[in-house]
Amino acid sequence: MSYSPSPILSCCILAYRPLKVAIVGATGSVGQELLKLLSTRKFPIRELILIASPSSVGQVVQWNNQKIIIQALNEAVFNNVDVVFMSAGSGISFRWTPIAVASGAIVIDNSSAFRLDPTVPLVVPEVNPQAIAYHQGILANPNCTTILLTLVLGPLQSRGEINKIVLSTYQSASGAGTLAMQELQSLSRNFLDGTELSSHVLPYSLAFNLFLHNSSMQSNGYCEEEMKMVNETRKILSSSSLSVSANCVRVPILRAHSEAVNITFNNPMSLDEVRAILTSSTGIEIIEDFDGNRFPMPTDVNGRDSIAVGRLRKGLNDDNNLELWLCGDQIRKGAALNAIQIAELLLSRDLRK
Numbered sequence: 001m002s003y004s005p006s007p008i009l010s011c012c013i014l015a016y017r018p019l020k021v022a023i024v025g026a027t028g029s030v031g032q033e034l035l036k037l038l039s040t041r042k043f044p045i046r047e048l049i050l051i052a053s054p055s056s057v058g059q060v061v062q063w064n065n066q067k068i069i070i071q072a073l074n075e076a077v078f079n080n081v082d083v084v085f086m087s088a089g090s091g092i093s094f095r096w097t098p099i100a101v102a103s104g105a106i107v108i109d110n111s112s113a114f115r116l117d118p119t120v121p122l123v124v125p126e127v128n129p130q131a132i133a134y135h136q137g138i139l140a141n142p143n144c145t146t147i148l149l150t151l152v153l154g155p156l157q158s159r160g161e162i163n164k165i166v167l168s169t170y171q172s173a174s175g176a177g178t179l180a181m182q183e184l185q186s187l188s189r190n191f192l193d194g195t196e197l198s199s200h201v202l203p204y205s206l207a208f209n210l211f212l213h214n215s216s217m218q219s220n221g222y223c224e225e226e227m228k229m230v231n232e233t234r235k236i237l238s239s240s241s242l243s244v245s246a247n248c249v250r251v252p253i254l255r256a257h258s259e260a261v262n263i264t265f266n267n268p269m270s271l272d273e274v275r276a277i278l279t280s281s282t283g284i285e286i287i288e289d290f291d292g293n294r295f296p297m298p299t300d301v302n303g304r305d306s307i308a309v310g311r312l313r314k315g316l317n318d319d320n321n322l323e324l325w326l327c328g329d330q331i332r333k334g335a336a337l338n339a340i341q342i343a344e345l346l347l348s349r350d351l352r353k
């Protein structure tokens with residue numbers, strides 16, 4: 001099943017009346033990327049409502065030659081809104097999504113609040129577009145690291161059954177929001193100046209350092225981010241018994257996440273076949289030069305829609321085993337772009353309810 005943000009889709013979108021759209025969390029990393037993409041993808045908007053925390057209310061944002069004033073969250077703000085992009089953390093989503101839906105909006109939620117709710121589709125449009133059909137007003141955007149992973153697993157799964165995935169992630173500071181990215185910049189300067197390195201946003205200084213992902217530790221010894229990768233990957237791939245084991249690490253990169261992925265299939269799959277599948281998949285670019293030892297890097301994907309995959313190789317002692325490396329801009333494809341693609345898919349299939 002493949003989804004492509006094609007000119008045909010753009011035509012379908014243009015066939016609909018322009019929408020009233022709201023972004024909750026408009027001043028954040030993901031909110032800012034949403035603003036850029038809604039403009040460049042010419043999403044059909046007749047009115048855009050921007051919402052952020054009380055400290056940003058009243059600020060003026062320039063968007064498509066309009067000046068838009070940031071508003072506060074309240075029930076009235078969702079009046080006549082068609083689509084809401086929720087992007088202000090799970091606490092805000094839990095509280096305000098039902099209110100937005102009750103006032104008639106469809107909510108595309110970037111947070112983890114509803115991702116595992118069986119009535120809420122968890123969608124990567126290139127992988128499981130069919131899931132949008134059962135929405136009841138809320139559609140969940142998966143965890144960023146999981147979107148990047150399933151973009152690769154989806155097309156491979158359509159060729160051969162996957163029974164086990166073991167992966168390690170290398171997650172940038174911006175995955176923890178704008179303030180974490182700013183903290184990495186300032187603490188890196190401090191490190192080079194030999195001055196104080198105390199962190200306030202992330203638990204430790206990320207400057208010239210790395211540590212286990214900063215989400216909460218679970219009783220099973222895995223952190224919350226790792227368990228999101230397990231549970232969300234299973235839901236997106238409709239494979240409840242899939243074995244997934246993740247080790248998630250925060251690294252001193254500003255933007256874009258990387259992942260080292262080991263996949264075990266039920267049957268052997270040749271590297272030529274894997275390359276052919278991934279090369280023809282939407283949203284994936286192959287970067288690999290074994291002679292030059294040149295594979296995907298975060299700087300290859302910053303600000304890009306596609307993720308980059310490379311270093312495809314067979315497991316040394318198992319013909320059913322495949323190793324690969326990927327990098328993807330988690331603010332773009334891992335969050336804002338994927339959310340807008342979900343909205344575009346809804347419009348193209350006229351699944352607004």
Ligand SMILES: NC(=O)C1=CN([C@@H]2O[C@H](COP(=O)(O)OP(=O)(O)OC[C@H]3O[C@@H](n4cnc5c(N)ncnc54)[C@H](OP(=O)(O)O)[C@@H]3O)[C@@H](O)[C@H]2O)C=CC1
Nearest residue numbers: 025027028029030052053056087088089111144175177178
């Ligand atoms: N960063 C990433 O890579 C990814 C993030 N996500 C998810 O997207 C969401 C946003 O993340 P991100 O943009 O990184 O976060 P940021 O910390 O960069 O931004 C948070 C946004 O939420 C707003 N906000 C905070 N409190 C309130 C409030 N009480 N009422 C209204 N708005 C509020 C902030 O407004 P203000 O500026 O005024 O404080 C800001 O606009 C989160 O749910 C996150 O889990 C998902 C995938 C990837």
Ligand SMILES: N[C@@H](CC(=O)OP(=O)(O)O)C(=O)O
Nearest residue numbers: 111112143144145171175176
């Ligand atoms: N995965 C993000 C954190 C995040 O925003 O996750 P979620 O959307 O699942 O809460 C990171 O790099 O830290």
